[in-house]
Amino acid sequence: MLLIPALGVSTLYIVLTSLLAYVARKLVHKFINEPFVRALFFEGIASAELCGTCFELIIVADNFGISTYAVYLFCLTIWWSQNWGDATACPYTHLEDVVQGKASLRVAALKIWAELTGGILIYRFAHRRHFT
Template identity: 45%
Template sequence: MSIIVSSLTIATQMALSHVIRGRLSDLVQNDLLKGCLLELVAAAEMCGTCYELIIVADNYGVSAYGVYLFLMTIWWGQSWGTATACPYSLLEEYVEEGTNPLHVVFKMIAQVIGGLMSFRWVKQLWMLELAQTHIGRGVEDCTADLQVPVILGFLIECILTCACRLFSRTLGQFEPKFASAIDSFFATSMVVLAFNYSGGYFNPVLATGLKWSCRGHTNMEHVLVYWAGSILGSMMSLKLWSLPTVRSTLVDKFKTKTE
């Protein structure tokens, strides 16, 4: 019964967010305001549903967590449109396309607000105690997922974020059938790989929405691991992708494996 409640909790948030996105896209004409609102909704949806994923992981294991995350990531790729709910995606766009830096800042602020506000309704849902797994979760203090020294956590978030971004860029060169599923599978695999070490967030807003001020690390350590780590990993992927030898090697390897 509890897994059904968790599944419905996740599905309901995703469905409501999808409807809200559609209404915002139709009603809001200003591009910047629309972009900020869509980022806010996407970040709130991501963090709100991932709170419930914590319940799934705690009670049904990392494998169940991975399956849910894989399916959710595919959905987000189809539903969010231009929204990313991820600061380094905006920074990559700025570096590559020269987007307005103020727009990037405003959208990042909207992402953080969406991520932080998500617990307001998740807490209310948990306090209804519709499932055994929700009992007490709305009032207990949170604990950090960082189970390794800060520098190691920083390196994990940095290197695996870089790997995920390079894989996505390589995949984009071919656009194979089921590309979103392949990309989601790789990203989910990296999350599962890092799960028992740094938590495997690879997204500053997701980490902050779920684990800001939690016991187990200071806020400065949180910023270093989950903001500096993943953003540096993203920027490293841009630098590596710009090197012809790296790009050709990745593309050739991917081409060989798909032939």
């Protein structure tokens, strides 16, 4: 009987994380005009959202099975595709751009730094939620 409330808590955490990222993206779009700086913020936000929601997806998979996990991941993938824009939350894409000559090493390093920062910040948020 406790499975539904527990799944509700996980769902609420995933939705809250995604909504916070959505609001953060809207604020960045509104207040930051420089395209490159905006892209850095978007990478950090996407990474934070990915890390935060996937941290909870692990709990969903462990407690409710792979089928529930698959449904949640499918829904999140659609959400991300509609909301992330050009952000990838994935360092290798920036390194690939360097190899292909589409971006400088400096640009790739800054985007990777933004992604790491987003991941570290959400880790602290997720860690406090689960371990305090």
